[in-house]
Amino acid sequence: MKLWVQKYQPKNLNEVIGQSSAVTTAYTFWKLFNRAPKKALLLYGPPGCGKTSLVYALANQANLEIVEINASDFRNKEHVKQILDPATKQASIFGASKIILIDEVDGMSGQKDRGGVGAVVDVIKETKFPIFITANDPWSDKFKTLRNHCQSIAMNKLSSQMVIEQLTRICKSEDVVFDEIAVRKLAATVDGDLRAAINDLQSLGADGNISDEDLYLWDRERDEVITDAMRFIFKSFDSKKALAVSYDIKEDINSLNLWLEQSIPWEYDIKSIPAAIESVSMSDVFLKRIRRRQHWRFLNYARVLSVVGVQQAKKESNRDVVMYKKPKLIIRLWQRAAKKKKAQGIAAQLEGKLHCSAHVLQRDFLPYLNFIEQHNKRMYNKITTSLGI
Numbered sequence: 001m002k003l004w005v006q007k008y009q010p011k012n013l014n015e016v017i018g019q020s021s022a023v024t025t026a027y028t029f030w031k032l033f034n035r036a037p038k039k040a041l042l043l044y045g046p047p048g049c050g051k052t053s054l055v056y057a058l059a060n061q062a063n064l065e066i067v068e069i070n071a072s073d074f075r076n077k078e079h080v081k082q083i084l085d086p087a088t089k090q091a092s093i094f095g096a097s098k099i100i101l102i103d104e105v106d107g108m109s110g111q112k113d114r115g116g117v118g119a120v121v122d123v124i125k126e127t128k129f130p131i132f133i134t135a136n137d138p139w140s141d142k143f144k145t146l147r148n149h150c151q152s153i154a155m156n157k158l159s160s161q162m163v164i165e166q167l168t169r170i171c172k173s174e175d176v177v178f179d180e181i182a183v184r185k186l187a188a189t190v191d192g193d194l195r196a197a198i199n200d201l202q203s204l205g206a207d208g209n210i211s212d213e214d215l216y217l218w219d220r221e222r223d224e225v226i227t228d229a230m231r232f233i234f235k236s237f238d239s240k241k242a243l244a245v246s247y248d249i250k251e252d253i254n255s256l257n258l259w260l261e262q263s264i265p266w267e268y269d270i271k272s273i274p275a276a277i278e279s280v281s282m283s284d285v286f287l288k289r290i291r292r293r294q295h296w297r298f299l300n301y302a303r304v305l306s307v308v309g310v311q312q313a314k315k316e317s318n319r320d321v322v323m324y325k326k327p328k329l330i331i332r333l334w335q336r337a338a339k340k341k342k343a344q345g346i347a348a349q350l351e352g353k354l355h356c357s358a359h360v361l362q363r364d365f366l367p368y369l370n371f372i373e374q375h376n377k378r379m380y381n382k383i384t385t386s387l388g389i
Contacts (some may be wrong), residue, residue, distance in 0.1 A: 004202045005195055008170055009053050012061040016054050017166065017194075018158045025153045026058055026132070030099065033130045038151045040124045040131040043106075044138050044296060045155030048193030051134040054155075055101050057210070065098035071105040077115035084120070088127035099130045106135040117146050124149050125357045139297025154294045157192035160184075166194060167201050176205040182215040191252040226251055227324045230259060234267045239308045246307045253302050257283055258327035260310050266322045272314045279309025353387060 010016045013023045022043060029041045059066040063183045067087045074080045087100055110117050124131055124146075138147060164187045171178040186204070190197040204210050229245045236242065246256070257280050264276045283305035288296040346366065347358035354361065373380040 001027055003199070004170060004174070005198045008166075008173075008198065010050070010057040013054070013057050016050055016057050018162050019050055019054060019155050022054060022153050022155045025151075026054055027166045029151060030058060030062065030064075031128050036151070038124075038149060039127050039347060040150040041148035041272065042135065042138060042147065043155055044135045044152065045294070046192060046296060046299075047136055048190070048195035048197070049155045049158055050104055051155055052101070055099070055132045055134070059099055062097075064282075064336040066101055066260065067098060068101040068103060070103045071108045071120075074108055074116050077119040080116050080119035080123070084123040088123055088129055088131065091128075098130075100127070100130060102131065102133045104135065105133050105141070105143070105166070106137050108142075121145055121149050136298055137296045139295070149324075154296075156294070157291075158194055159192065160187045163187040163190065163192065163194055163197050167197055170198065170201060171205065171210070172368055174205065176208055178205070178210040179212050182210050182212045185212070185215050189251070189255075191254065226256070226259060229256075230263060230324050233260070233307055233311045234263070234314075234322070237311065237317075239311060242307050242311050244305070246303060253283065253299070253306055254287060255327075257287075257306055260306060262327050263322065263324050264310065267318050268314050276310045276313035279283045279305045279313060350387060 015022050026041060026043070027034060033039070043054065045051060056066065058064070069083055069087070074083070083385070084100070084102075091098075102120065105120070108120075120133075133146075133150060135143075138152075145290060164184055167180075167183050167187060168180075170176075171183065182204075183201075186200060187197060190200070204215065226249045232245045233242050249256070251259075261277070261280050264273055264280070268276055283302040286305065288304040289295050290298050290302070344358065344362070347361040350361055350365070351358050352385050354365070369380070369383065372383065
């Protein structure tokens with residue numbers, strides 16, 4: 001069975017969603033490569049925003065051979081040269097034009113041999129073919145020289161609506177019967193990571209049906225994972241393990257902060273609470289800067305503040321068992337989505353009867369209908385009966 005994330009990968013640049021600026025930059029870079037002052041293009045942005053897919057879409061559209069290398073496979077400086085030199089200097093055996101993709105270059109940051117990044121820079125200087133480099137967060141000082149030798153373009157986090165539209169399209173294409181509210185909830189959980197959303201969709205839709213109940217059971221399993229991580233943060237002092245555990249949960253830092261903020265008063269004594277809340281607050285400041293300015297290098301700072309900052313704020317661990325619950329804000333967002341779906345359904349029924357658009361009905365008619373329901377049940381029942389809703 002083919003993975004949906006591969007099956008529905010963009011086949012050309014027109015199918016890449018939400019990244020018009022990056023698409024234009026990537027195409028122009030490839031087209032004018034021989035005159036470009038910098039021989040590599042660095043695409044950076046959050047997971048699942050389409051960095052790798054964009055490069056493959058370009059290769060497919062322009063009929064290019066693509067040589068993909070994952071930077072985490074580089075062992076040392078010599079290994080980098082051994083892999084990249086032939087790829088960047090030798091023509092394809094079929095005579096086709098080609099491009100080089102170095103994926104997840106920030107995966108090199110944990111390598112013991114710090115000459116690896118320098119070796120990549122040396123390869124960029126001598127390459128005969130366009131090099132595309134992807135990264136989630138290339139802002140470590142380790143990558144400063146690399147950034148100086150690359151043209152850079154930030155890729156945006158995909159909006160929830162963009163994710164919803166793609167998931168809906170896939171469901172229809174795969175003949176999956178789906179509950180619209182379930183798809184909306186799924187999109188809300190991935191925070192713009194379309195790859196994760198499609199993988200989750202395939203898991204949930206394996207039997208050809210996705211209901212709100214399916215998502216509830218699946219989400220409960222996710223909640224169990226995050227509660228395990230919360231226990232480790234609140235009950236231990238090992239910061240390295242706490243950070244490692246935080247990478248195992250699928251929730252983004254925004255959601256993690258909501259969980260932490262709600263649970264801190266139950267876990268910590270009155271003297272430890274201010275420092276813990278301050279850490280969550282500072283993490284939110286960095287997350288806000290990421291949203292406003294696309295400074296993804298701040299993501300690691302936000303994570304450390306949320307996980308290590310909260311963990312180390314306590315003087316001692318609370319021995320009492322605390323039951324962690326889903327944050328009320330997340331529940332309210334889901335309830336709002338359910339109400340919106342109901343309103344859309346009613347408006348769709350009334351379009352023909354009241355001779356106006358569903359949008360106008362939701363904006364002008366339904367608020368009054370809700371008011372009547374709350375203050376005059378008899379009139380409300382009379383209106384809904386006459387309209388057949």
